[in-house]
Amino acid sequence: MLASNAMAGSHGDSTLAQVKAKGFVQCGVSQGLPGFSNADDSGNWTGLDVDLCRAVAAAVFGDASKVKYSPLSAKQRFTALSSGEVDILSRNTTWTMTRDTQLGLNFAGVNYYDGQGMMVPTALGATSALELDGANICTNTGTTTELNITDYFRANNMSFNLVAFEKADEVVAAYDAGRCDVYTTDRSGLAAQRGKLTNPDAHVVLPEIISKEPLGPVVRQGDDQWFNIVRWSLNAMINAEEMGITSANVNATQYNKVTPGVARLVGKEGNFGEELGLSNDWAYNIIKQVGNYGESYEKHVGENTPLKLARGVNALWTKGGIMYAPPIR
């Protein structure tokens, strides 16, 4: 299975040709992280990471629903991608140098700037991570969080005991049962998992952010065309927000007079889509069917969702954040 898939990946056609041939994008997502990639009762996937997969499908097929999802554990994800089991990995994956250089992968951008945080029971009375000397800490295996927490405690000369589970659900259950004093993962993850605790209000997220976690979509190295498609699908969503184009008003751009920048984005000017190997209305389809980055953010993780994550650094660069996409021109 692994060998035959991998062979298709290297000897065969480009990823785009394969995706077109099979008629859908195979997307690696998490095993259930509300707000980012999560399946509802009837098996529909939603979330910020899921929207990226849908955007790619909209760009390639003009139909955002042509995606199939593979729920992957943190441990399986890179193997699944490099063996060709999935076409994109959009699973709150941190961009690090090792992963970029040693794993044969390419990060196509950042769709959420995160940082690792810690959650403790309020009853513990801790107000700072520096008070956690000797704590038992629960986390996931196969992630950067294990390394960050180790670095943080070493740097501050504190001892700790790490209990690392394979799946996020078991981490939450063990922390909930009291096996650990601390639950650590990306702060977005803490916000998302909090709802699964017996008493979400009896826990507090400590103020320290102990790492940089730029999360983004990943593709295999060696297929620049596919890499570009994924990268520019994300960029198109961010640029659309910056230009004020939403799923509601994108239709009007087809008839009304628009600025040259918008005209290039929605395919009225130039042949940017064809250069990617797609049709020129690729970005129009993304915005129409998935929405711009801001819409996606507010819908899945924003202030009006259970996660209540403020835009913070994820706001556009024009609004005090660092979300910045290169121009389409």
Place this chain on the structure above:
Amino acid sequence: MNSDKSLLLKYLYDTRTRSIIFQVLLILSLVFGFWWIVDNTAVNLQAQNKSVGFGFLTQTAGFAISDTLGTWLFDYEVGTSTYLDVYFIGIANTFLVAFLGIIFATILGFTFGIMRLSQNFVFRAFSTVYIELTRNIPLLVQLFFWYFAVLRSLPNARGKVDIIPDVIGINIVGLYLPSAIPQDGFSLTMWAFAIAVVITFFMNRWATKRQQETGRIFPAFWAGLGLLIGLPLIVFLVSGSPLVVEYPEFKETGPILKRGFQKGAGMVLVPEMLAVWLSLSLYTAAFIAEIVRAGIMAVNKGQTEASLALGLKPNPILRLVIIPQAMRVIIPPLTSQYLNLTKNSSLAIAIAYPELVSVFAGTALNQVGKEIEMIFMMMSVYLTFSILTSIFMNWFNARVKLVER
């Protein structure tokens, strides 16, 4: 022309030639298949800009591992320990649960197997219910059940349940036991024990020989037990008790995080390990019980009747006549169960016990991304464990099998 053809046909229809042709074809396809896999792997790795090599083993590992036998044995320290250490820690932890699991499962399995054949209804019914319940529920489910049952039923890290006050205590962080730290001169006691083992061995041979020749019975078991305990004990006391026992320390005051059992005092068995041990043993014991029952039932009823006719009592009949004959039926499937238990220990990754699959093929693999090398190294460990178990059990089987005279 015609004769050429008939000669060819003659060769083709010759069974010997034909079997050689088929064997050559088989070998060729095997060699080609193997070459194809290796070449395909190499090409694909190259396409992904990945190299093959074991250089990563000397890199230092930047993550912490839960306190277990492995981290203690190999003195794991973040920043100085390498991925090779992580590998050994994984092996040690896997070996620990496999070894303890095999012992516990065997004892339980034999007990339940014999109980199931008991005349006593309560024993028989209990054993039947136990076996049907445990062997029909997937192991992973049992693993979660025991882990979360253990966790939910224990007091939290600031509390404890005393099993022996101030000596053994348990809470959600683990089972705390006293640890013994050998001092100078403790090696004398170890030597005394080794000498006692040797003496016991020869005494047993002498006792068997004498019984066969003269019929007089020497209480070899009790004598041996006395020797094995007595001799080291005397040496231990004479050499001035060179062993310091360190007890777990429990604090109830101070900052909340500092309360509870103190790190570094005594020995701790983490709940992850307890749950893995418990579920592996209980699960495998059900299968062993059925194997034992099959083995005992395979011994002809006439054997019991003949023994009774000779005037033997029920206990010696079981011990001297039935079990030795049942063993030859029991050993081969028992070996398979031991192998299963060892390999099933890899499920422990689900509940955070840092065994081989979890720390090496999990955490470490994600940091260095050398899938092929690391999976290969992991497979070699299971293969070695399994082959060693097989060799030992085959040797044991050869000893107990029926010798036809």
